Amino acid sequence: MNHSQLIELLNDETTIFFYDHLQKFPADSIEHKLLDVFTFGVWNDYLDLEKDLPADLKLKPNSRAAQKLKCLTITSFFLNNIKGRYETLKEVIGAKDEEEVENIAIMAQGFGLVRIQIDQNASEIDCLRVSxxxxxxxxxxxxxxxxxxxxxxxxxxxxxx
Incomplete structure (x- = not known):
């Protein structure tokens, strides 16, 4: 699998879990490290890795792959928290505003990763179920x-x- 195929896989709308793809690359390869972030990590792990990625493996800011990783990050957040304040979630997923926080949370719900209730008055998201x-x-x-x-x-x- 070359870099463009890997980015295509990360952007594929039907794929959210990448564990099976880890074995396709040597453990010390940059491709494996990127897939490792999608499998086990969160948005900040990607940001730490990004400086070491070649240009053709860097995620475009609003790409489906970036959105999916942010959905997985919200999932990780809600594994340890029942509620998430917009400001906290904005920081956790690197969102530019509250609208992006809501959109990513709704997308995570669409993937079946979480079931949420958005409380705009309290500026928080309640997690009812998390994968x-x-x-x-x-x-x-x-x-x-x-x-x-x-x-x-x-x-x-x-x-x-």
Whole structure:
């Protein structure tokens, strides 16, 4: 897969998850690093990587790929937060204004990543449901997941007793 095909894949409207494509590139390649951001990372990870990317792998600011990564970033945010203030979300996804925050959140909902309720009066977005993101296959990351499952089981037990 060459760079233009990779950018085409990242911009493809039907693809939101890229884990299966990671194995197509050596782990130390710039292509793998870019796919790693889409698989596990957030918008700020892309910004950190962008300086090392060749021009033909840099995302155009309003491209579908940039929007998808921002949707994945909002998903990651809502994995840890029930509510997101517009100002916070603007910073998290690098949005220029509140309208972009709303549009990205609505797009994430369209992808089925989140279910949200927008409260323009309070300038915040409430998350009603969130999908999980891919996790790295490392002992530390897997231990975190196991710990989260244990915590959920304890909370369920407390509520049902």
């Amino acid at each position: 999980s993101r891919c996790i790295r296959n490392t002992p530390e990351d897997l231990d975190k997941v196991i710990g989260n499952i244990r915590d959920m089981k304890l909370r369920i037990k407390e509520v049902t007793n």
